Amino acid sequence: MSSERSRNKFLSxxxxxxxxxxxxxxxGLDVDDPHMxxxxxxxxxxxxxxxxxxxxxxxxxDPAMVYFPPQSIISQEPAQPGT
Amino acid sequence: MSSNRESLEICYLPATELSGLIQRKELxxxxxxxxxxxxxxxxxxxxxxxxxxxxxxxxxxAKTAESEIQSGNYRGPLHGIPITLKDLYYLKGVRNTSxxxxxxxxxxxxxxxxTSKLKNAGTVILGKTNTHQFAYGITGENPDYGDxxxxxxxxxxxxxxxxxxVSSVASGQSTLTMGSDTGGSIxxxxxxxGLVGLKPTYGRLSRYGLTALSWSQDHPGPMARTVADCxxxxxxxxxxxxxxxxTSQNSVPxxxxxxxxxxxxxxxxxxxxxxxxxxxxxxxxxxRQAINLLEQMGAVVKEISWPMYTYAAxxxxxxxxxxxxxxxxxxxxxxxxxxxxxxRLLLEAGFFLSAPQLNRAHQARTLFVNQxxxxxxxxxxxxxxxxxxxxxxxxxxxxxxxxxTMTPRAALTQYTRPYNLSGFPAISVPCGFSAEGMPIGxxxxxxxxxxxxxxxxxxxxxxxxxxxxxxxSL
Numbered sequence: 001m002s003s004e005r006s007r008n009k010f011l012s013x014x015x016x017x018x019x020x021x022x023x024x025x026x027x028g029l030d031v032d033d034p035h036m037x038x039x040x041x042x043x044x045x046x047x048x049x050x051x052x053x054x055x056x057x058x059x060x061x062d063p064a065m066v067y068f069p070p071q072s073i074i075s076q077e078p079a080q081p082g083t
Numbered sequence: 084m085s086s087n088r089e090s091l092e093i094c095y096l097p098a099t100e101l102s103g104l105i106q107r108k109e110l111x112x113x114x115x116x117x118x119x120x121x122x123x124x125x126x127x128x129x130x131x132x133x134x135x136x137x138x139x140x141x142x143x144x145a146k147t148a149e150s151e152i153q154s155g156n157y158r159g160p161l162h163g164i165p166i167t168l169k170d171l172y173y174l175k176g177v178r179n180t181s182x183x184x185x186x187x188x189x190x191x192x193x194x195x196x197x198t199s200k201l202k203n204a205g206t207v208i209l210g211k212t213n214t215h216q217f218a219y220g221i222t223g224e225n226p227d228y229g230d231x232x233x234x235x236x237x238x239x240x241x242x243x244x245x246x247x248x249v250s251s252v253a254s255g256q257s258t259l260t261m262g263s264d265t266g267g268s269i270x271x272x273x274x275x276x277g278l279v280g281l282k283p284t285y286g287r288l289s290r291y292g293l294t295a296l297s298w299s300q301d302h303p304g305p306m307a308r309t310v311a312d313c314x315x316x317x318x319x320x321x322x323x324x325x326x327x328x329x330t331s332q333n334s335v336p337x338x339x340x341x342x343x344x345x346x347x348x349x350x351x352x353x354x355x356x357x358x359x360x361x362x363x364x365x366x367x368x369x370x371r372q373a374i375n376l377l378e379q380m381g382a383v384v385k386e387i388s389w390p391m392y393t394y395a396a397x398x399x400x401x402x403x404x405x406x407x408x409x410x411x412x413x414x415x416x417x418x419x420x421x422x423x424x425x426x427r428l429l430l431e432a433g434f435f436l437s438a439p440q441l442n443r444a445h446q447a448r449t450l451f452v453n454q455x456x457x458x459x460x461x462x463x464x465x466x467x468x469x470x471x472x473x474x475x476x477x478x479x480x481x482x483x484x485x486x487x488t489m490t491p492r493a494a495l496t497q498y499t500r501p502y503n504l505s506g507f508p509a510i511s512v513p514c515g516f517s518a519e520g521m522p523i524g525x526x527x528x529x530x531x532x533x534x535x536x537x538x539x540x541x542x543x544x545x546x547x548x549x550x551x552x553x554x555x556s557l
Contacts, residue, residue: 024431050440053401063449
């Protein structure tokens with residue numbers, strides 16, 4: 001199951017403990033730590049509030065972190081075909 | 084140099100006045116620092132403002148300042164003025180804990196750019212102040228180094244994360260201080276402790292040599308008892324830094340010079356959404372009176388709408404969580420149990436955000452910034468409450484705002500996020516006290532690099548009122 005699907009399942013009202021543990025393990029957290037229950041309860045309260053961003057129409061909007069290459073670097077070599 | 088001034092009187096002089104006394108040799112930097120160290124001795128057991136106090140170094144620096152001034156080598160208006168630094172600012176050779184025992188013994192071998200500038204200006208650094216752990220909190224509660232206590236009522240929070248910084252200045256332990264603001268951490272404690280706190284435009288001050296929380300939302304900035312004192316600090320610390328790629332090459336104006344002139348014709352927008360959110364009635368009354376006073380002094384005030392205001396918190400929070408978790412990833416995986424529980428949970432929660440979710444937040448940020456810029460074509464400043472409540476009791480896990488129960492975090496950051504998200508400047512200035520004697524703050528926001536407008540407006544308001552002259556009875 002993709003992490004996005006796992007995330008959506010464990011944020012649902014029914015929850016998904018296994019999905020949560022799968023994401024936690026992938027993140028490098030110790031899934032055998034009893035603290036995991038506390039974290040599970042916490043993210044089920046905190047993360048749904050962040051989904052308000054999904055209400056916005058973002059079509060055609062560039063993210064505020066578009067990469068612009070440094071303007072001062074100018075290649076001395078012409079581009080070679082086939083490379 | 085000698086003076087008959089009372090020690091406590093010296094501790095509450097604004098930097099603008101202290102500066103003149105020092106320059107004219109009517110007061111010695113040594114006497115000034117001794118007065119402040121005595122004040123710290125008397126009040127620190129109650130306030131817990133400091134993680135690292137530097138009395139010997141401070142006295143040595145004061146003696147150096149005295150000697151320089153006596154020999155005609157006057158560095159400028161901050162020469163000999165006591166200052167504290169939030170324990171995120173690297174000070175070479177002095178531990179930088181960031182409010183966590185994980186870094187109890189970490190000693191940087193270089194100064195932050197801002198530290199360097201303040202040293203060159205001749206300030207006397209009294210110590211490194213207490214902070215919410217890793218700056219990731221808004222109350223000023225710290226299980227490792229102890230909670231910070233509000234000088235107006237020590238049973239109440241200072242606010243955070245720059246809690247120790249504000250308590251050091253509000254109590255007279257220091258004249259000036261520097262903090263940082265990622266989600267309100269300069270403005271909130273300033274409001275709760277009766278100080279002026281300026282979050283400058285993103286990139287106006289260098290972040291080099293500060294412990295990061297959220298790279299794209301971290302703003303170093305000044306806090307003081309008066310607007311003019313904040314302006315003095317801005318003059319000394321603002322400017323381009325090649326070591327911080329986010330700093331602006333815009334020239335630095337004379338911020339103290341910008342304090343002249345009134346507010347006649349200034350267009351003040353009051354977002355109606357601010358007053359539709361949960362809000363304590365005493366705070367609302369004080370803020371509306373402050374806005375009315377600006378109008379009486381010639382500002383043109385109108386109600387406006389800021390439709391995306393309610394989206395600022397979720398957008399900013401996604402970005403902050405992603406960036407903070409990235410910064411702490413290895414440490415929280417290996418030493419999570421050593422973090423304060425609320426900080427640990429926030430950092431671990433960041434692992435559960437997805438890349439598309441973060442990208443959508445960055446897209447939403449573009450929309451938000453564009454809408455806010457449009458808004459600020461028709462008005463010069465945005466005005467509203469800094470916090471919806473005054474300082475609550477230390478240890479509270481929920482607060483009542485009007486008729487709504489909220490977490491302290493949600494309440495205290497209710498008005499802060501728009502300016503961290505956009506990077507636009509915002510200032511908190513005292514605008515009253517509650518019936519219980521707790522400070523209330525007015526927040527003003529403006530276009531990028533319009534700190535002069537903010538400082539002038541806040542200064543005019545401050546000088547027309549007496550809130551900045553009140554002292555805690557500590």
